[in-house]
Amino acid sequence: MENIIDVLKALSDETRLRMISLLKVRELCVCDIMDTLEITQTKASRHLKNLKAVGLVTDRQQAQWVHYSIAHGADDRLLDELVDRARISEPYKSDLIRLEERRSRCGREC
Amino acid sequence: MENIIDVLKALSDETRLRMISLLKVRELCVCDIMDTLEITQTKASRHLKNLKAVGLVTDRQQAQWVHYSIAHGADDRLLDELVDRARISEPYKSDLIRLEERRSRCGREC
DNA sequence: TTCGTATATTCGAATATGCGAATATGTAAA
């Protein structure tokens, strides 16, 4: 993983912390994230790029979809601690509900 | 403690993380911090104010000295995790050495 | 090839953050 300051900078943005919280549930493609967080595609792409740059997430391309997941090198203790704390309150709490609603609505595919 | 994003923002600055690392050792006055981190007084004061604003540290005035320490409400698990990681490398590692050198040189008083 | 969908990048504007220099405040001692 990268320099701790860069990692903390990456995590200290609400959009990116929300993304980490979702990706802790499971691997997701960009459209899952956009729809769940209700953000624009530009915003999703930009912040995912940032998380990838500091080594917190990795991506995997499958056809035209890009699937993101928590990187293996990521500090699980740190991320679990942060995600647990964040999910006590909004918007992190509702994000999880919206993610599961989306899953039941769309099935396994994007 | 404050909103997690504000706390992470406060922690994602090298000067402030160095301060947290020092304050985890013991309570310190501003001049201890300035001298150990080799930063200007303005810079020390500014960043300590930031840490205080998000509830990570508290201060205690004694005559003309202001002593800072880690706040009781601060998330110890998070701070210990970060400080342990940071101190593996520079400048956090040398800061601890400089702090102890200063202590033996100056004794207990400022 | 053309079309549609998924994702990434670039651009310019707005806002936030960090800095040093100068100045202000507060306390203790002379």
Next chain:
DNA sequence: TTTACATATTCGCATATTCGAATATACGAA
């Protein structure tokens, strides 16, 4: 009161970050 020292704040500037809109790229299907 004056002086000296410890700390805080203000100011102007430089840099970084974030955003939406527009555009580019990449892939699969027709």
